Amino acid sequence: MQLARQLLKARISAPGAALKPSCLRPTTIRTATPTASPRLYSTKPKEPLHKSKSNFPVVPLVAIFLAGSGAFAYMVNQRKELEQKVKAAKEAESIKQVVKPTPFFNPKEVTVLYVLGGPGAGKGTQCANLVRDFGFVHLSAGDLLRAEQERPGSQFGELIKTYIREGKIVPMEVTVALLQNAMKASLEARKPADHPPRFLIDGFPRQVDQAIKFEEEVCPCKFVVFFDCPEDVMEARLLNRGKTSGRSDDNIESIKKRFKTFVNTSMPVIDMFAKDGKVLSVNAAAPVETVYSTVKSEVARLLKEKEGK
Numbered sequence: 336m337q338l339a340r341q342l343l344k345a346r347i348s349a350p351g352a353a354l355k356p357s358c359l360r361p362t363t364i365r366t367a368t369p370t371a372s373p374r375l376y377s378t379k380p381k382e383p384l385h386k387s388k389s390n391f392p393v394v395p396l397v398a399i400f401l402a403g404s405g406a407f408a409y410m411v412n413q414r415k416e417l418e419q420k421v422k423a424a425k426e427a428e429s430i431k432q433v434v435k436p437t438p439f440f441n442p443k444e445v446t447v448l449y450v451l452g453g454p455g456a457g458k459g460t461q462c463a464n465l466v467r468d469f470g471f472v473h474l475s476a477g478d479l480l481r482a483e484q485e486r487p488g489s490q491f492g493e494l495i496k497t498y499i500r501e502g503k504i505v506p507m508e509v510t511v512a513l514l515q516n517a518m519k520a521s522l523e524a525r526k527p528a529d530h531p532p533r534f535l536i537d538g539f540p541r542q543v544d545q546a547i548k549f550e551e552e553v554c555p556c557k558f559v560v561f562f563d564c565p566e567d568v569m570e571a572r573l574l575n576r577g578k579t580s581g582r583s584d585d586n587i588e589s590i591k592k593r594f595k596t597f598v599n600t601s602m603p604v605i606d607m608f609a610k611d612g613k614v615l616s617v618n619a620a621a622p623v624e625t626v627y628s629t630v631k632s633e634v635a636r637l638l639k640e641k642e643g644k
Protein backbone atom coordinates (compact mmCIF):
# COMPACT_ATOMS: atom_id res chain seq x y z
CA MET A 336 0.00 0.00 0.00
CA GLN A 337 2.85 2.27 0.98
CA LEU A 338 4.54 1.40 -2.27
CA ALA A 339 1.46 2.12 -4.25
CA ARG A 340 1.08 5.57 -2.75
CA GLN A 341 4.67 6.36 -3.52
CA LEU A 342 4.34 5.23 -7.09
CA LEU A 343 1.14 7.20 -7.56
CA LYS A 344 2.77 10.33 -6.24
CA ALA A 345 5.70 9.77 -8.57
CA ARG A 346 3.42 9.33 -11.58
CA ILE A 347 1.31 12.38 -10.96
CA SER A 348 4.31 14.56 -10.33
CA ALA A 349 6.44 13.15 -13.19
CA PRO A 350 5.63 14.87 -16.46
CA GLY A 351 5.22 12.49 -19.44
CA ALA A 352 4.54 9.57 -17.14
CA ALA A 353 1.19 8.93 -18.86
CA LEU A 354 2.96 8.49 -22.17
CA LYS A 355 4.82 5.44 -20.98
CA PRO A 356 3.63 2.19 -22.56
CA SER A 357 1.08 0.53 -20.34
CA CYS A 358 3.14 -2.60 -19.98
CA LEU A 359 5.75 -0.50 -18.19
CA ARG A 360 3.25 1.08 -15.88
CA PRO A 361 2.39 -0.71 -12.64
CA THR A 362 -1.23 -1.95 -12.76
CA THR A 363 -1.91 -0.90 -9.20
CA ILE A 364 -1.61 2.72 -10.18
CA ARG A 365 -4.41 2.33 -12.71
CA THR A 366 -6.90 0.82 -10.33
CA ALA A 367 -6.06 3.15 -7.52
CA THR A 368 -6.34 6.42 -9.44
CA PRO A 369 -9.69 8.24 -8.98
CA THR A 370 -9.51 9.65 -12.55
CA ALA A 371 -9.06 6.25 -14.18
CA SER A 372 -10.62 5.94 -17.63
CA PRO A 373 -13.50 3.38 -18.13
CA ARG A 374 -12.40 -0.23 -18.44
CA LEU A 375 -12.41 -1.51 -21.98
CA TYR A 376 -14.44 -4.61 -21.13
CA SER A 377 -17.21 -2.55 -19.47
CA THR A 378 -20.79 -3.68 -20.41
CA LYS A 379 -22.03 -0.08 -20.15
CA PRO A 380 -23.13 1.31 -23.53
CA LYS A 381 -20.68 3.76 -24.90
CA GLU A 382 -21.70 7.40 -24.55
CA PRO A 383 -22.75 8.87 -27.92
CA LEU A 384 -20.04 11.01 -29.46
CA HIS A 385 -22.43 13.88 -30.03
CA LYS A 386 -23.80 13.87 -26.49
CA SER A 387 -24.62 17.39 -25.47
CA LYS A 388 -22.62 18.71 -22.63
CA SER A 389 -25.63 20.82 -21.52
CA ASN A 390 -28.32 19.51 -19.12
CA PHE A 391 -31.15 21.27 -21.07
CA PRO A 392 -33.96 18.60 -21.67
CA VAL A 393 -34.33 19.11 -25.43
CA VAL A 394 -36.01 15.83 -26.32
CA PRO A 395 -38.87 15.96 -23.75
CA LEU A 396 -39.51 19.59 -24.64
CA VAL A 397 -39.72 18.82 -28.34
CA ALA A 398 -42.07 15.93 -27.56
CA ILE A 399 -44.27 18.17 -25.42
CA PHE A 400 -44.25 20.83 -28.13
CA LEU A 401 -45.22 18.32 -30.82
CA ALA A 402 -47.96 16.77 -28.69
CA GLY A 403 -49.31 20.22 -27.80
CA SER A 404 -49.40 21.38 -31.41
CA GLY A 405 -51.07 18.12 -32.46
CA ALA A 406 -53.76 18.50 -29.79
CA PHE A 407 -54.31 22.13 -30.75
CA ALA A 408 -54.66 21.25 -34.44
CA TYR A 409 -57.10 18.47 -33.52
CA MET A 410 -59.21 20.85 -31.43
CA VAL A 411 -59.28 23.45 -34.19
CA ASN A 412 -60.34 20.76 -36.65
CA GLN A 413 -63.07 19.45 -34.35
CA ARG A 414 -64.40 22.95 -33.83
CA LYS A 415 -64.49 23.53 -37.57
CA GLU A 416 -66.39 20.29 -38.10
CA LEU A 417 -68.86 21.17 -35.36
CA GLU A 418 -69.44 24.61 -36.85
CA GLN A 419 -70.06 23.03 -40.25
CA LYS A 420 -72.55 20.58 -38.72
CA VAL A 421 -74.41 23.34 -36.89
CA LYS A 422 -74.54 25.37 -40.12
CA ALA A 423 -75.88 22.37 -42.06
CA ALA A 424 -78.49 21.65 -39.37
CA LYS A 425 -79.64 25.29 -39.40
CA GLU A 426 -79.92 25.25 -43.17
CA ALA A 427 -81.91 21.99 -43.07
CA GLU A 428 -84.20 23.48 -40.44
CA SER A 429 -84.84 26.63 -42.47
CA ILE A 430 -85.52 24.52 -45.56
CA LYS A 431 -88.00 22.47 -43.54
CA GLN A 432 -89.77 25.64 -42.46
CA VAL A 433 -90.04 26.87 -46.02
CA VAL A 434 -90.93 23.49 -47.54
CA LYS A 435 -93.57 22.21 -45.10
CA PRO A 436 -94.79 18.73 -46.07
CA THR A 437 -98.04 18.93 -47.96
CA PRO A 438 -100.65 16.40 -46.85
CA PHE A 439 -101.20 13.68 -49.44
CA PHE A 440 -104.97 14.32 -49.40
CA ASN A 441 -106.49 17.77 -49.55
CA PRO A 442 -108.62 18.34 -46.40
CA LYS A 443 -110.94 20.56 -48.45
CA GLU A 444 -111.80 17.53 -50.57
CA VAL A 445 -111.53 14.72 -48.03
CA THR A 446 -113.17 14.54 -44.60
CA VAL A 447 -111.26 12.63 -41.94
CA LEU A 448 -112.55 11.92 -38.43
CA TYR A 449 -110.49 10.08 -35.86
CA VAL A 450 -112.43 7.68 -33.65
CA LEU A 451 -110.70 7.16 -30.31
CA GLY A 452 -111.41 5.55 -26.95
CA GLY A 453 -110.04 2.79 -24.76
CA PRO A 454 -110.07 -0.85 -25.84
CA GLY A 455 -113.68 -2.08 -25.73
CA ALA A 456 -115.18 1.43 -25.54
CA GLY A 457 -117.38 0.62 -28.55
CA LYS A 458 -115.51 2.34 -31.41
CA GLY A 459 -116.12 -0.39 -33.97
CA THR A 460 -119.77 -0.76 -32.96
CA GLN A 461 -120.50 2.96 -33.34
CA CYS A 462 -118.50 3.26 -36.57
CA ALA A 463 -120.84 0.71 -38.19
CA ASN A 464 -123.77 3.01 -37.37
CA LEU A 465 -121.98 6.09 -38.76
CA VAL A 466 -121.14 4.25 -41.99
CA ARG A 467 -124.79 3.39 -42.47
CA ASP A 468 -126.06 6.92 -41.82
CA PHE A 469 -123.35 9.20 -43.20
CA GLY A 470 -121.65 7.28 -45.99
CA PHE A 471 -118.31 7.07 -44.23
CA VAL A 472 -115.59 4.64 -45.25
CA HIS A 473 -114.53 2.86 -42.06
CA LEU A 474 -110.81 2.15 -41.66
CA SER A 475 -109.83 0.49 -38.40
CA ALA A 476 -106.07 0.69 -37.77
CA GLY A 477 -106.28 -2.49 -35.68
CA ASP A 478 -108.12 -4.37 -38.47
CA LEU A 479 -105.57 -3.19 -41.06
CA LEU A 480 -102.71 -4.36 -38.82
CA ARG A 481 -104.34 -7.75 -38.26
CA ALA A 482 -104.86 -8.15 -42.02
CA GLU A 483 -101.22 -7.22 -42.66
CA GLN A 484 -100.15 -9.72 -40.02
CA GLU A 485 -102.02 -12.47 -41.87
CA ARG A 486 -100.90 -11.41 -45.35
CA PRO A 487 -98.59 -14.11 -46.77
CA GLY A 488 -95.09 -12.73 -47.31
CA SER A 489 -95.56 -9.67 -45.11
CA GLN A 490 -92.25 -8.56 -43.63
CA PHE A 491 -94.11 -7.07 -40.66
CA GLY A 492 -96.23 -10.11 -39.76
CA GLU A 493 -94.20 -11.29 -36.78
CA LEU A 494 -93.60 -7.77 -35.49
CA ILE A 495 -97.31 -6.89 -35.58
CA LYS A 496 -98.22 -10.17 -33.88
CA THR A 497 -95.89 -9.43 -30.95
CA TYR A 498 -96.96 -5.80 -30.58
CA ILE A 499 -100.66 -6.66 -30.60
CA ARG A 500 -100.31 -9.45 -28.03
CA GLU A 501 -98.30 -7.13 -25.79
CA GLY A 502 -100.78 -4.29 -26.26
CA LYS A 503 -98.03 -2.05 -27.57
CA ILE A 504 -98.23 0.50 -30.37
CA VAL A 505 -96.86 -0.79 -33.68
CA PRO A 506 -94.22 1.57 -35.16
CA MET A 507 -96.14 4.34 -36.86
CA GLU A 508 -94.50 4.00 -40.30
CA VAL A 509 -96.31 0.66 -40.73
CA THR A 510 -99.72 1.88 -39.59
CA VAL A 511 -99.60 5.21 -41.43
CA ALA A 512 -98.60 3.45 -44.66
CA LEU A 513 -101.46 0.94 -44.28
CA LEU A 514 -103.97 3.72 -43.69
CA GLN A 515 -102.73 5.89 -46.53
CA ASN A 516 -102.82 2.95 -48.96
CA ALA A 517 -106.33 2.03 -47.86
CA MET A 518 -107.53 5.62 -48.29
CA LYS A 519 -105.95 5.82 -51.73
CA ALA A 520 -107.48 2.52 -52.84
CA SER A 521 -110.88 3.63 -51.57
CA LEU A 522 -110.71 6.97 -53.40
CA GLU A 523 -109.64 5.28 -56.63
CA ALA A 524 -112.59 2.89 -56.44
CA ARG A 525 -115.04 5.64 -55.56
CA LYS A 526 -117.86 6.77 -57.81
CA PRO A 527 -118.65 10.49 -57.96
CA ALA A 528 -120.96 11.45 -55.10
CA ASP A 529 -122.61 14.62 -53.91
CA HIS A 530 -120.62 14.90 -50.69
CA PRO A 531 -116.84 14.77 -50.23
CA PRO A 532 -115.29 11.43 -49.41
CA ARG A 533 -115.49 10.74 -45.67
CA PHE A 534 -113.24 8.52 -43.64
CA LEU A 535 -113.58 7.24 -40.10
CA ILE A 536 -110.09 6.44 -38.93
CA ASP A 537 -110.82 4.09 -36.03
CA GLY A 538 -108.23 3.46 -33.28
CA PHE A 539 -105.78 5.95 -34.71
CA PRO A 540 -103.74 7.98 -33.83
CA ARG A 541 -102.80 6.09 -30.68
CA GLN A 542 -99.61 8.06 -30.05
CA VAL A 543 -98.75 11.76 -30.40
CA ASP A 544 -96.06 11.22 -33.05
CA GLN A 545 -98.55 9.22 -35.16
CA ALA A 546 -100.98 12.12 -34.96
CA ILE A 547 -98.40 14.66 -36.05
CA LYS A 548 -97.15 12.51 -38.92
CA PHE A 549 -100.64 11.76 -40.23
CA GLU A 550 -101.81 15.35 -39.93
CA GLU A 551 -98.75 16.65 -41.77
CA GLU A 552 -98.27 13.99 -44.40
CA VAL A 553 -101.62 12.29 -45.02
CA CYS A 554 -104.60 14.48 -44.09
CA PRO A 555 -105.54 16.72 -41.17
CA CYS A 556 -108.73 15.61 -39.43
CA LYS A 557 -111.87 17.68 -39.12
CA PHE A 558 -112.49 16.50 -35.55
CA VAL A 559 -112.13 13.59 -33.12
CA VAL A 560 -114.92 11.44 -31.71
CA PHE A 561 -113.85 10.22 -28.28
CA PHE A 562 -115.71 7.35 -26.62
CA ASP A 563 -115.17 7.85 -22.92
CA CYS A 564 -115.68 4.66 -20.90
CA PRO A 565 -114.57 3.41 -17.44
CA GLU A 566 -112.03 0.58 -17.38
CA ASP A 567 -114.24 -1.90 -15.54
CA VAL A 568 -116.94 -1.56 -18.19
CA MET A 569 -114.41 -1.96 -21.01
CA GLU A 570 -112.84 -4.98 -19.30
CA ALA A 571 -116.19 -6.77 -19.00
CA ARG A 572 -116.99 -6.03 -22.67
CA LEU A 573 -113.61 -7.27 -23.88
CA LEU A 574 -113.75 -10.50 -21.85
CA ASN A 575 -117.19 -11.09 -23.30
CA ARG A 576 -115.97 -10.31 -26.83
CA GLY A 577 -113.03 -12.65 -26.26
CA LYS A 578 -115.39 -15.63 -26.05
CA THR A 579 -115.95 -15.39 -29.81
CA SER A 580 -113.51 -12.87 -31.31
CA GLY A 581 -110.53 -15.21 -31.64
CA ARG A 582 -108.31 -12.18 -30.98
CA SER A 583 -104.95 -12.87 -29.37
CA ASP A 584 -105.33 -9.78 -27.17
CA ASP A 585 -108.83 -10.32 -25.77
CA ASN A 586 -107.50 -12.04 -22.63
CA ILE A 587 -107.02 -10.52 -19.19
CA GLU A 588 -103.17 -10.24 -19.40
CA SER A 589 -103.23 -8.42 -22.73
CA ILE A 590 -106.24 -6.31 -21.69
CA LYS A 591 -104.36 -4.96 -18.65
CA LYS A 592 -101.38 -4.06 -20.85
CA ARG A 593 -103.66 -2.36 -23.39
CA PHE A 594 -105.26 -0.25 -20.65
CA LYS A 595 -101.81 0.90 -19.53
CA THR A 596 -100.81 1.82 -23.07
CA PHE A 597 -104.08 3.68 -23.52
CA VAL A 598 -103.62 5.80 -20.39
CA ASN A 599 -99.92 6.51 -20.88
CA THR A 600 -99.63 6.81 -24.65
CA SER A 601 -103.04 7.39 -26.23
CA MET A 602 -104.75 9.76 -23.79
CA PRO A 603 -102.13 12.47 -24.56
CA VAL A 604 -103.36 12.41 -28.18
CA ILE A 605 -106.91 13.18 -27.05
CA ASP A 606 -105.62 15.90 -24.73
CA MET A 607 -103.64 17.41 -27.61
CA PHE A 608 -106.69 17.67 -29.90
CA ALA A 609 -108.89 18.83 -27.01
CA LYS A 610 -106.62 21.86 -26.58
CA ASP A 611 -107.51 22.81 -30.17
CA GLY A 612 -111.23 22.33 -29.43
CA LYS A 613 -111.43 19.40 -31.85
CA VAL A 614 -112.80 16.65 -29.56
CA LEU A 615 -116.39 15.46 -29.38
CA SER A 616 -116.48 13.50 -26.12
CA VAL A 617 -119.28 10.95 -25.68
CA ASN A 618 -120.22 8.87 -22.64
CA ALA A 619 -119.69 5.33 -23.97
CA ALA A 620 -120.80 3.43 -20.88
CA ALA A 621 -124.47 3.76 -21.87
CA PRO A 622 -126.30 1.18 -24.03
CA VAL A 623 -125.37 1.11 -27.74
CA GLU A 624 -128.47 2.98 -28.96
CA THR A 625 -128.18 5.67 -26.30
CA VAL A 626 -124.58 6.28 -27.20
CA TYR A 627 -125.43 6.41 -30.87
CA SER A 628 -128.25 8.90 -30.56
CA THR A 629 -125.81 11.45 -29.12
CA VAL A 630 -123.11 10.57 -31.64
CA LYS A 631 -125.50 10.81 -34.56
CA SER A 632 -126.82 14.27 -33.77
CA GLU A 633 -123.42 15.70 -32.82
CA VAL A 634 -121.63 14.28 -35.85
CA ALA A 635 -124.38 15.62 -38.14
CA ARG A 636 -123.97 19.08 -36.61
CA LEU A 637 -120.18 19.08 -36.83
CA LEU A 638 -120.07 17.76 -40.38
CA LYS A 639 -122.38 20.54 -41.45
CA GLU A 640 -120.15 23.08 -39.77
CA LYS A 641 -116.79 21.65 -40.95
CA GLU A 642 -117.72 20.61 -44.47
CA GLY A 643 -119.59 23.87 -44.96
CA LYS A 644 -122.77 22.19 -46.22
Ligand code: ADP
Nearest residue numbers: 454455456457458459460572576621622623626
Ligand atom coordinates in the same frame (compact mmCIF):
# COMPACT_ATOMS: atom_id res chain seq x y z
P1 ADP B 1 -113.68 -1.24 -29.61
O1 ADP B 1 -113.70 -1.22 -31.10
O2 ADP B 1 -113.67 0.11 -29.02
O3 ADP B 1 -112.59 -2.07 -29.04
P2 ADP B 1 -116.12 -2.76 -29.88
O4 ADP B 1 -116.99 -1.91 -30.70
O5 ADP B 1 -115.49 -3.93 -30.55
O6 ADP B 1 -115.01 -1.89 -29.10
O7 ADP B 1 -116.96 -3.27 -28.64
C1 ADP B 1 -116.43 -4.17 -27.68
C2 ADP B 1 -117.50 -5.13 -27.23
O8 ADP B 1 -118.46 -4.41 -26.48
C3 ADP B 1 -118.25 -5.77 -28.37
O9 ADP B 1 -118.56 -7.11 -28.01
C4 ADP B 1 -119.53 -4.93 -28.50
O10 ADP B 1 -120.63 -5.71 -28.96
C5 ADP B 1 -119.76 -4.48 -27.08
N1 ADP B 1 -120.31 -3.15 -26.97
C6 ADP B 1 -120.00 -2.07 -27.72
N2 ADP B 1 -120.67 -0.98 -27.30
C7 ADP B 1 -121.43 -1.38 -26.28
C8 ADP B 1 -122.34 -0.70 -25.43
N3 ADP B 1 -122.60 0.60 -25.56
N4 ADP B 1 -122.93 -1.41 -24.45
C9 ADP B 1 -122.66 -2.71 -24.29
N5 ADP B 1 -121.82 -3.43 -25.07
C10 ADP B 1 -121.21 -2.75 -26.05
Ligand code: C5P
Nearest residue numbers: 476477498499502503504505538539541
Ligand atom coordinates in the same frame (compact mmCIF):
# COMPACT_ATOMS: atom_id res chain seq x y z
O1 C5P C 1 -108.03 -0.88 -32.16
P1 C5P C 1 -107.76 -2.30 -31.84
O2 C5P C 1 -108.23 -2.68 -30.47
O3 C5P C 1 -108.24 -3.24 -32.88
O4 C5P C 1 -106.15 -2.43 -31.82
C1 C5P C 1 -105.54 -3.67 -31.49
C2 C5P C 1 -104.04 -3.48 -31.35
O5 C5P C 1 -103.46 -3.06 -32.58
C3 C5P C 1 -103.58 -2.46 -30.34
O6 C5P C 1 -103.65 -2.92 -29.02
C4 C5P C 1 -102.17 -2.22 -30.82
O7 C5P C 1 -101.30 -3.26 -30.45
C5 C5P C 1 -102.33 -2.24 -32.33
N1 C5P C 1 -102.55 -0.89 -32.85
C6 C5P C 1 -101.45 -0.05 -33.01
N2 C5P C 1 -101.61 1.22 -33.49
C7 C5P C 1 -102.81 1.67 -33.80
C8 C5P C 1 -103.95 0.85 -33.65
C9 C5P C 1 -103.78 -0.43 -33.16
O8 C5P C 1 -100.34 -0.45 -32.72
N3 C5P C 1 -102.94 2.92 -34.22
Ligand code: MG
Nearest residue numbers: 458459475477
Ligand atom coordinates in the same frame (compact mmCIF):
# COMPACT_ATOMS: atom_id res chain seq x y z
MG1 MG D 1 -112.24 -1.99 -32.55
